[in-house]
Amino acid sequence: MDVIKELKGELGEKVLTEPEDIYAYVTDASNVLRQVPLAVVRAYSTEDVSKVLRIANETSTPVVVRGGGTSLTGASVPVKGGILLDVTPMDGIEVNVDDGWVMAEAGATVAKVDQECRKYGYFFPPDPASSRYATIGAALAENAGGLRGAKYGVMKNWVLSLEVVIPGGEVLRIGKPLYKWRWGPDLISLFIGSEGTLGVITKAWLRIYPLPEKVVRILGLFNSLEDAGRAIFEIRRSGILPTMLELLDDESVNIVREQSGLDIPETEAMIIVDVDGPKEAVWRLANQVTEIIGRNGGKAEASDDPEEMKRLYAVRQGIYAAVTRTYKGVLIEDVVFPVSKLVEALREIKKIKEKYGLPMPTFGHAGDGNLHPNICYDPDDPEQVKKAEEMFREVALLAIRMGGSLSGEHGIGLTKKELLVEELKSVNSLGYLKLVKEIKRVLDPKGIMNPGKLYP
Amino acid sequence: MVVPPVVLMASENTEREGDVLGLGPKERVRWAKGLDLPRGPVNGTIFYAGEVYPIMGYAEGAFRMMSRLKLDLNSMAKVAPLFKKLGIYRVVARASWSSLNSRYEKALKDAVYVLKKLDVKFGYLYEDEPPSGIALHTYGLLEDFKRYASEVAAKFRELGVSKIITLDPIAATAFKHYYPVFTEFNVKVEHFVQVVARRMAETGAKASLRRKVRVTYHDPCYLARVMGVVDEVRYVLSRLDGVELIEPERHGVNTGCSGDGGLELTQPELARKVSYERVKELAETGASLTLTSCPACIMMLRVGFDDLSIKMDVLDLASLVAEAFRNRLEFEGPQEVSFKEYKVLPDTLRWDLSNLGERLREYTDLCKKCGFCNAVCPTAQALDRLESRSARGRMTLINALVRGEPLSSEKVLDRLYSCVLCGSCSQTCPVGLHVQEIIVYGRAYAIMTGRV
Ligand SMILES: Cc1cc2nc3c(=O)[nH]c(=O)nc-3n(C[C@H](O)[C@H](O)[C@H](O)COP(=O)(O)OP(=O)(O)OC[C@H]3O[C@@H](n4cnc5c(N)ncnc54)[C@H](O)[C@@H]3O)c2cc1C
Numbered sequence: 062m063d064v065i066k067e068l069k070g071e072l073g074e075k076v077l078t079e080p081e082d083i084y085a086y087v088t089d090a091s092n093v094l095r096q097v098p099l100a101v102v103r104a105y106s107t108e109d110v111s112k113v114l115r116i117a118n119e120t121s122t123p124v125v126v127r128g129g130g131t132s133l134t135g136a137s138v139p140v141k142g143g144i145l146l147d148v149t150p151m152d153g154i155e156v157n158v159d160d161g162w163v164m165a166e167a168g169a170t171v172a173k174v175d176q177e178c179r180k181y182g183y184f185f186p187p188d189p190a191s192s193r194y195a196t197i198g199a200a201l202a203e204n205a206g207g208l209r210g211a212k213y214g215v216m217k218n219w220v221l222s223l224e225v226v227i228p229g230g231e232v233l234r235i236g237k238p239l240y241k242w243r244w245g246p247d248l249i250s251l252f253i254g255s256e257g258t259l260g261v262i263t264k265a266w267l268r269i270y271p272l273p274e275k276v277v278r279i280l281g282l283f284n285s286l287e288d289a290g291r292a293i294f295e296i297r298r299s300g301i302l303p304t305m306l307e308l309l310d311d312e313s314v315n316i317v318r319e320q321s322g323l324d325i326p327e328t329e330a331m332i333i334v335d336v337d338g339p340k341e342a343v344w345r346l347a348n349q350v351t352e353i354i355g356r357n358g359g360k361a362e363a364s365d366d367p368e369e370m371k372r373l374y375a376v377r378q379g380i381y382a383a384v385t386r387t388y389k390g391v392l393i394e395d396v397v398f399p400v401s402k403l404v405e406a407l408r409e410i411k412k413i414k415e416k417y418g419l420p421m422p423t424f425g426h427a428g429d430g431n432l433h434p435n436i437c438y439d440p441d442d443p444e445q446v447k448k449a450e451e452m453f454r455e456v457a458l459l460a461i462r463m464g465g466s467l468s469g470e471h472g473i474g475l476t477k478k479e480l481l482v483e484e485l486k487s488v489n490s491l492g493y494l495k496l497v498k499e500i501k502r503v504l505d506p507k508g509i510m511n512p513g514k515l516y517p
Numbered sequence: 518m519v520v521p522p523v524v525l526m527a528s529e530n531t532e533r534e535g536d537v538l539g540l541g542p543k544e545r546v547r548w549a550k551g552l553d554l555p556r557g558p559v560n561g562t563i564f565y566a567g568e569v570y571p572i573m574g575y576a577e578g579a580f581r582m583m584s585r586l587k588l589d590l591n592s593m594a595k596v597a598p599l600f601k602k603l604g605i606y607r608v609v610a611r612a613s614w615s616s617l618n619s620r621y622e623k624a625l626k627d628a629v630y631v632l633k634k635l636d637v638k639f640g641y642l643y644e645d646e647p648p649s650g651i652a653l654h655t656y657g658l659l660e661d662f663k664r665y666a667s668e669v670a671a672k673f674r675e676l677g678v679s680k681i682i683t684l685d686p687i688a689a690t691a692f693k694h695y696y697p698v699f700t701e702f703n704v705k706v707e708h709f710v711q712v713v714a715r716r717m718a719e720t721g722a723k724a725s726l727r728r729k730v731r732v733t734y735h736d737p738c739y740l741a742r743v744m745g746v747v748d749e750v751r752y753v754l755s756r757l758d759g760v761e762l763i764e765p766e767r768h769g770v771n772t773g774c775s776g777d778g779g780l781e782l783t784q785p786e787l788a789r790k791v792s793y794e795r796v797k798e799l800a801e802t803g804a805s806l807t808l809t810s811c812p813a814c815i816m817m818l819r820v821g822f823d824d825l826s827i828k829m830d831v832l833d834l835a836s837l838v839a840e841a842f843r844n845r846l847e848f849e850g851p852q853e854v855s856f857k858e859y860k861v862l863p864d865t866l867r868w869d870l871s872n873l874g875e876r877l878r879e880y881t882d883l884c885k886k887c888g889f890c891n892a893v894c895p896t897a898q899a900l901d902r903l904e905s906r907s908a909r910g911r912m913t914l915i916n917a918l919v920r921g922e923p924l925s926s927e928k929v930l931d932r933l934y935s936c937v938l939c940g941s942c943s944q945t946c947p948v949g950l951h952v953q954e955i956i957v958y959g960r961a962y963a964i965m966t967g968r969v
Pocket residue numbers: 089090125126127128129130131132133136137148167188189190191194195196197198199200201202203204205206207208256257258260261262263381470471511886887
């Protein structure tokens with residue numbers, strides 16, 4: 062059976078095969094591996110997705126689902142060729158304020174979902190930095206998080222119900238858009254973080270949250286990374302629960318200063334804290350944060366004025382641009398540490414940097430222990446490439462050793478498959494992998510879904 | 518040849534007659550009849566009409582007729598070499614000419630009227646006015662553009678032109694940003710609204726309309742994003758009594774594209790789709806009149822409003838200012854105002870055409886595939902985020918082409934021609950890549966190395 066003929070017969074012009082179209086899908090934001098798919102299918106509905114998974118299953122053709130293609134781990138690169146299933150045209154959104162949810166089709170961007178909710182005085186809290194182009198389906202498949210994670214958690218905390226299509230084309234509903242329902246074991250979680258290896262998420266019903274009355278932003282500058290780490294720990298312990306708690310090391314701050322020309326004071330570490338809540342209470346919390354910063358040797362500045370808040374956030378806002386403008390090659394690490402061990406972790410990360418001698422500006426969502434050391438290198442220098450890869454591995458192993466994890470939000474994809482085994486070993490749980498693979502076999506007996514990813 | 522027949526035609530017409538329709542200089546100076554503008558520069562200064570305003574009525578007529586008859590320019594040009602010889606557009610344009618041109622001609626007349634009222638001194642070159650040849654740049658015929666630009670530069674020198682005031686932001690961009698890259702060029706260029714705002718501030722000019730009108734303003738990409746001219750427009754409108762300005766969601770340097778940028782000629786159906794997003798946004802302001810400052814934007818907005826059956830008039834800013842000036846104009850004395858020159862795009866790329874491949878490889882290799890550009894790319898949005906016709910996708914395709922992947926230059930060029938050159942991508946790219954200009958150079962590369 063000729064796959065392309067079958068696909069075209071069922072889906073007509075939604076099937077792209079011209080090299081000048083399909084070549085555009087060769088890679089994702091990991092931007093290392095390139096592979097041209099056999100064909101790209103642009104899905105406009107669940108029915109389209111179902112047709113593709115039926116034909117692919119019948120012909121044992123690999124299928125890689127793709128949303129915005131902003132994965133940083135190679136998760137959406139069609140490494141085995143096959144069909145690239147582009148779900149971005151499926152982008153319907155429906156907000157139901159009365160019942161407290163938003164329904165989003167797979168291809169709707171995370172930012173658009175949030176925007177729609179805001180029209181009704183609500184918002185959708187998970188906010189990956191890529192939210193303007195990253196899609197809901199993929200954010201669920203990657204269990205994405207964001208800046209507001211310190212208080213509001215990650216994607217999985219917001220799902221009420223899913224519609225998924227599994228290999229063979231069957232359409233399943235998991236749960237209902239209710240805040241409570243019981244159907245036995247929770248299969249929603251099975252698809253969270255599955256990275257397109259089990260099936261295609263076509264629709265999601267997600268919880269929404271009332272917009273906070275007021276937000277105050279606090280900027281803290283420290284003379285040492287350790288002081289900053291202690292302040293973070295203390296803020297967390299005080300029971301304040303900030304919306305956002307970001308940390309940037311000196312190298313990050315310096316890079317932004319150099320690139321942007323902004324007037325940013327010299328500092329060893331910077332933290333940016335947002336607290337939100339009712340008007341009457343929020344400044345009390347902000348003052349508490351300011352005190353903690355002072356107690357730990359830092360200098361604090363706070364504001365609730367939108368323009369000022371923007372200014373306080375400028376360094377964090379500019380960091381990705383500054384790093385990518387300064388260095389040609391960047392490997393973005395995504396490790397997690399127990400918050401109680403952040404100070405020690407930061408010290409160890411610095412040692413790794415000194416050992417290899419490559420720049421590694423480190424910043425991240427310290428409020429939930431999630432750090433992004435950015436390993437910078439010259440991709441045209443084989444020695445630096447090798448060093449960068451070793452650093453990448455060493456940082457991940459450090460996290461594992463310290464009771465943390467190799468990935469907080471970017472996922473496993475291609476780049477962290479082997480490291481996942483190390484993490485499982487560290488908790489004596491290779492059986493986990495075995496079980497997951499068995500589950501995969503049940504859902505996807507022919508192994509068509511995103512082959513080569515996630516499972517070592 | 519890998520360029521599509523319409524582009525071939527547009528460029529041949531531009532080279533031969535000075536405008537994409539091939540109407541020629543006689544047609545292009547008609548608007549100035551009876552105005553008694555001094556021939557030649559005055560103190561080195563000219564009012565420059567350019568090759569777009571004077572032919573826009575024909576273009577709009579042709580655009581509407583072609584789509585009404587479901588005619589495809591490319592295939593017509595292919596099967597009718599004779600038509601092509603005659604300049605197919607010219608034929609269609611003439612046949613479909615109606616009162617449409619008066620709107621565009623009037624904008625030029627109104628601009629001249631306003632400038633005179635503000636005591637600005639200038640002359641006009643009539644048939645001697647050299648067209649900017651911007652179409653050659655737009656379509657990536659950069660070798661031709663380079664030659665053409667140096668001829669124009671020489672002509673300005675010969676005629677003693679040292680300053681240009683123009684209503685056409687496309688020509689202004691050409692002279693200000695592209696000419697200096699391709700040739701010796703030191704003529705000063707200002708857009709009409711810059712001159713008007715400055716003179717109004719110097720004199721405290723204040724005017725009022727006879728009517729009260731709620732307007733919205735569509736910032737043209739070339740004027741706002743590329744030239745950084747935003748404040749001037751707001752100031753001028755604030756000095757017109759009877760005008761209430763309601764900004765659309767995307768405005769100023771963050772404006773949205775109305776679907777021109779050359780796309781209206783190469784891929785008119787896509788151009789239309791792009792315009793829909795924009796006209797909906799403009800209609801949402803509740804205004805009854807849309808103002809703008811670009812002839813191609815006027816046409817695409819008019820088409821878009823009509824297609825969606827939205828009742829909305831579209832007028833050149835110059836025409837509303839003239840209307841107010843004609844009604845009542847007073848001078849209150851110097852005003853304290855300053856206009857910011859916004860810079861939101863990376864510096865113009867100054868690339869040598871002899872090693873385009875290397876440059877393109879180097880720059881497209883820097884693309885991180887983050888997709889930020891796609892989030893603001895109007896053609897990506899209009900095509901449900903089709904990657905090959907999105908900003909990021911075009912970067913990927915250019916990279917593949919220069920790497921020597923087995924792609925057809927002609928078909929890659931088709932993807933590159935689907936871009937409206939709005940510059941939103943360049944404004945957004947965290948790496949600071951001037952995606953929009955890279956696409957123009959990509960077009961040039963595809964043409965110069967053409968594999969079919
Ligand atoms: C600049 C930048 C900043 C980033 N910041 C963050 C951040 O702050 N937090 C964070 O968590 N991530 C971040 N990321 C990573 C990435 O954006 C997220 O993983 C995002 O969720 C991916 O969305 P996408 O639509 O682009 O997915 P894609 O790259 O298209 O796909 C990612 C994976 O999901 C699978 N998939 C896609 N759609 C579906 C579907 N409908 N059903 C099942 N599987 C599917 C794909 O097969 C693939 O395995 C960032 C990336 C970049 C480039």
